[in-house]
Amino acid sequence: NYYRDVNRLLHAVQKNATKGDPRSVVKAIDNFCRQKEWAMNVGDEKGCILDSVVSEVNPVTVLELGTYCGYSTVRIASLLPPRAKIITLEFNPDYAKIARQVIAWAGLEDKIQVVEGPSGEWIPKMKEQFGVKTFDLVFLDHWKDRYLPDTKLLEDCGLLRKGTILLADNVICPGTPDYLEYVRNSPRYKSQYFKSHLEYTKAEDGLEKSVFLG
Numbered sequence: 227n228y229y230r231d232v233n234r235l236l237h238a239v240q241k242n243a244t245k246g247d248p249r250s251v252v253k254a255i256d257n258f259c260r261q262k263e264w265a266m267n268v269g270d271e272k273g274c275i276l277d278s279v280v281s282e283v284n285p286v287t288v289l290e291l292g293t294y295c296g297y298s299t300v301r302i303a304s305l306l307p308p309r310a311k312i313i314t315l316e317f318n319p320d321y322a323k324i325a326r327q328v329i330a331w332a333g334l335e336d337k338i339q340v341v342e343g344p345s346g347e348w349i350p351k352m353k354e355q356f357g358v359k360t361f362d363l364v365f366l367d368h369w370k371d372r373y374l375p376d377t378k379l380l381e382d383c384g385l386l387r388k389g390t391i392l393l394a395d396n397v398i399c400p401g402t403p404d405y406l407e408y409v410r411n412s413p414r415y416k417s418q419y420f421k422s423h424l425e426y427t428k429a430e431d432g433l434e435k436s437v438f439l440g
């Protein structure tokens with residue numbers, strides 16, 4: 227079952243990665259998913275695009291929707307400046323448990339807050355619970371039919387500011403057609419597609435980077 231798979235992914239990290247070395251954790255997961263069992267991490271190819279966007283934005287406050295095993299959480303957090311933080315939402319307790327251990331192995335607990343629960347409930351509580359004013363960067367990688375409603379919720383909760391960057395995984399495969407249509411046609415966003423491949427495969431996929439214009 228799924229939980230046993232992600233447990234094997236965690237063991238591969240603990241076996242092959244150096245404790246406290248985030249890049250070796252990322253490498254260990256990519257090797258495991260390429261050689262042993264595919265998993266829905268953003269992966270190394272799209273991960274490089276993610277890295278370049280994070281480095282360019284240099285965010286202080288990041289929101290990730292859909293932690294899964296924490297692969298992209300570790301990738302992002304390893305590039306954040308000292309006081310910067312990432313809040314990552316995950317509603318499956320089994321995945322959250324695995325992610326916390328992957329994050330601990332990378333030694334990035336101080337920069338990452340894993341929040342267990344659904345994005346729809348937690349987004350409206352970001353200000354009161356975590357003292358968040360607005361997010362500098364949002365990484366969307368959860369259920370694909372939730373990208374659009376959660377983006378609208380972020381707007382309505384005043385959590386986006388002029389210049390906030392939304393970066394969305396899987397806009398081609400599995401695809402997020404309603405979200406793409408919205409960010410590409412709304413006057414409130416400037417959108418750009420980064421063509422790539424579905425993690426660990428040759429299938430087309432890509433990331434959509436959208437700047438909120440206020």
Ligand SMILES: CNc1ncnc2c1ncn2[C@@H]1O[C@H](/C=C/CNC(=O)c2cc(-c3ccc(F)cc3)cc(O)c2O)[C@@H](O)[C@H]1O
Binds near residue numbers: 266267
């Ligand atoms: C709706 N609100 C939510 N709030 C908090 N956490 C949420 C969540 N929705 C989903 N989650 C969590 O995010 C994760 C879900 C991710 C969904 N991702 C995908 O379906 C996905 C799927 C593929 C995929 C592509 C091709 C294929 F053949 C099979 C799979 C590739 C990807 O990169 C993906 O991201 C899980 O950990 C889930 O528990």
Ligand SMILES: [Mg+2]
Binds near residue numbers: 266267268367395
């Ligand atoms: Mg994904």
